[in-house]
Amino acid sequence: MVVYQDSHSQTVDLSDDEVDRIFRALADATRRDIVRRTLTEEATISHLADHYEMSFAAVQKHITVLEGAGLVSKHRSGRERRIRGNPEAVQKAQHLLNAYERIWQGRIDRLDALLADE
Template sequence: MVVEKSSDTQLSEAEVDRIFQALADATRRDIVARVTTRERSVSDLARVYTMSFAAVQKHVAVLERARLVTKKRRGREQIVHPDPSMLRRAARLLDSYEEIWRGRADRIDQLLAEDEKGMKQ
């Protein structure tokens, strides 16, 4: 099953699952936020958190599997970059869910207004 309609932005159910799994953790969301402002080495990221270097590497690996970030070697360092295209696709996915819920909320408002109008008559 494909979640989005546009052929250039289609996400499979597995991709959606990986994105939500990756973003379900506060540390991973923070890593994404940090690397979107500027690229960072895994070592730089590890200094920020009260966890081991290996734990930070595992968080980055989850984000890589979701394709929200990429990692490239620069000398001895591993540099983490955001993947803007996947971040845009994820944002569009969340926007589509927001549209669904706003539509449902609007429909509930209409039903309540109709019910209230019927009670006044």
């Protein structure tokens, strides 16, 4: 379990599994590209699939992984499904990395205190 404070000083909890899924989903160039594209504008699955040298079904699977991580969501529109990137999930990942940053900064602060003592 991970706990951090967001920009409004709200405490946010993320299970290890949720964090695993977010980083796992981002660990693939095709999936990162899908997130990038759908953050700026929605796209259908087959439209996305046109951009990659793999089968439609493979792209579909990547989208399933991204959806499981909350990085994109699907919205029905007739026979199409529009895929929309979710900036909040990206922010979650950012907050997690910020926490590491603070941990590291904490070490520096303690080092400074140590040096100040001498």
